[in-house]
Amino acid sequence: MIRKVCPYSYICCKHLKLIWCAVVGWLGNGGKSKGSSQHHASLRNLRSDDACQFLLENSKFTQWYHGTGPRQLAILGAMGSGKTVAMSFLIDELRRRNQHQLPQPKVCFHYCRDDGTGEAVHVLSSLILSLLQQLPGLKKGFVEWYQQATSSGIDPATDFKTLEEWLANTLQTLDRPLIFTIDGLDECDKQSRNRLLQSLRNLTRETPRLKILLSSRPDPAIMKQLRGVSTICVPSDDATRDRLIVKKTVETRLTDLPEQVKALTIEELSRLAQGSAIWTKMTVELIEIRKISALGPLRAFLKELPQPERLSELYANLFSRYTGDDPENQKLAIAALEILAVARRPLSILELGWAASLGTATDAVTRVGALAELADPLRILNLIRPFVVPVYDRDMTKRQVKLVHQSVKEFIVQQWAAPEHAQPQQRIERLEARLLNICIRYLLLPEMGNEDLFSDVLLAIGELPHGSDLFTDDDQPNEYDHYCSWEAWEEDMIHYDPVARGFGEFFVYASCYWTEHLGAVSTETLLPSLDDIELVCQAGSKRLQNWILQNCRPDCAIKPRFPFDPSLYDPLSIVSLYGSEALLQRMLDRADVGNTDRYLPDAAMAAADQILQFGDLSRLELLWRSKLGPQIRNRTFAKLAVKQWSMRPFDKQRSRWDVVFGLIDGMFDLMVKEGWDGELLRAATQTGCTPMVQLLSDKVQQISEASH
DSSP, X not given: OHHHXXXXXXXXXXXXXXXXXXXXXXXXXXXXXXXXXXXXXXXXXXXXXXXXXXXXXSHHHHHHHHTSSOSEEEEEOOTTSSHHHHHHHHHHHHHHHHTTOSSOOEEEEEEOOSSSTTSHHHHHHHHHHHHXXXXXXXXXXXXXXXXXXXXXXXXXXXXXXXXXXXXXXXXTTOOSOEEEEEEOGGXXXXXXXXXXXXXXXXXXXXXXXXXXXEEEOOOHHHHHHTTTSEEEEOOSSOHHHHHHHHHHHHHHHOTTSOHHHHHHHHHHHHHHOTTOHHHHHHHHHHHHHHXXXXXXXXHHHHHHOOOGGGHHHHHHHHHHHHHTTOHHHHHHHHHHHHHHHHOSSOBOHHHHHHHHHHHHOSSOOOSHHHXXXXXXXXXXXXXXXXXXXXXXXXXXXXXXXXXXXXXXHHHHHHHHSSOTXXXXXXXXXXXXXHHHHHHHHHHTSHHHHHSOSSOHHHHHHHTSOTTOOTTOOOOOOOOOOTTOOHHHHTTTSOBOOTXXXXXXXXXXXXXXXXXXXXXXXXXXXXXXXXXXXXXXXXXXXXXXXXXXXXXXXXXXXSSOSSOOOGGGOOHHHHHHHHSOHHHHHHHHHHOOGGGSXXXXXXXXXXXXXXXXXXXXXXXXXHHHHSTTGGGTSXXXXXXXXXXXXXXXXXXXXXXXXXXXXXXXXXXXXXXXXXXXXXXXXXXXXXXTOHHHHHHHHHHHHHHHHHHO
16 A cells, blocks of 8 residues: 555665665674574573572672663673573563663673674674664664765775764764673684774763673683773682572473482582583583483482583593494594584584584495485484584474584584694684585585586576565565564575485585685695695586585575676686685695686686685785786786776775785886876776876876986
């Protein structure tokens, strides 16, 4: 009805919704903000609210809440002490208190974890998204600001300073109290912590109604950064709190225990816990696994139980118990846990089973069907069950399997990843290399290079507008959910099933994330073979086409999330964009680029074009100095640089454009000799490429001055 009365309003409304949904996708960082909300909901099932009451009774919290003390408060505690659960309690408690206040205060929260959500720009994006979702009146202005910023060459979703300025200006206009809560400050790298804390200090100074609630481990470097912030320590010697946590955990997990055994369990674990909530959880898991149900076996178990400060021993006992000290079980469990330690998203039961089975296969796996027969996903899940979050949904394809706690990842990295003398980052790189190898081996299976991912019918459907329905006259827009994410936006789209097309269960993950693992490996001995890279990325091949088509459709909606044209890529351009610098250098030194059909005919220029559009501009120096350098030291490269600088507004904000113009500066004598300096100046002038105009003008002036 609205559309018939006022079609222009309908079109504008629909346009704004489309733009807003795109903004939510950018700010939400591929759905991670939605994951933060889901994480918060899951914490409610774990916590004992009574065990968190001590925070409300602390005078520092009271002063912070009522505004009589510092407006920044940090909850500090050792790893596994229950900080995150306590933060979830405070978030819910603050929301409960705010319900009856006018104007109603708003609580914006974010959980930092080791999956990229601790980067400063993502934390700020998440807080802004939460604010916009709670105050819908800000949306229209934000969308207009966002469009204006992008048109001036700034990508707000990746520019911390720009987001900070918008937030500061917006907060000053609001007429209500606000609370920003950030859990896991220790999961941020030092630079992100510095930027965040400085930004929060500025925001609280400029916005009297804003309060900040943080949590972190009490590392010395972090404590130094938190000077002037009020702090509350999660106690390690509070027997009452320990008992409440133990009681909640035992009554939730050990419901079938006889009352006497349950009482002894609660009594003894409360005495031993020493403030370690994760130790309590894992110990109860171990009791459950061993199926202890009598007082004698329980006392024997407790006598041998490692103490909280020896958490790794508890994990080792759990691992031994679950795998039964069987070498084959251990091999599968270690492979699965190592995969989860570096996986870029939660995996489905089937994805994990297929990946772990491929990673441990002693004989060559040559077909998807052979891997399907080899994989035993439920067995693998049962072997690692205490180390992953509870899997309540029996859907084997749901992406729900991830490590239960950061301490488990640290145990995996320390226990198996590398020799004892290796640094943590070296150990993690080894895990990245192993998962990269699994992804590459999977993409090299013959089906990936022989079958078409899309049928002609699916390709035709993919060209239809979003939300098209061929069988109805109802052309009203879909109802928009302000908690929009890519998943929500694609929910009503047509989806396809790679498994049904013969690509197996691990194809989606391998296609979408192998490039991320590729960029995480730079040690010479861990780099993948050039032959494998060339086969996976062979120019014009069906294999390259299939994984690229999947890469831009991570949830298998028929419409791609971003353009990714397979015809423009080959091994050199893919490695130039996604590989480590060490891998690119190896390819430039050793690959026979000009004498094989695995590469595009003009591979060097194609790679340079991709770097100019999307990559790290400093990579151009490697190309320039290599044996392929002469192929890009020409007019075509210079005009490409002018074109990309002028046509792609976000590129103007990318660092290292000075590298590009420096390389062109070095070609000035060549352009004068060949007579295309005037042509380049005209092109730069017409497209508004001011750095190039300045460079050429300066050169002409230098020549003029030298001639006089």
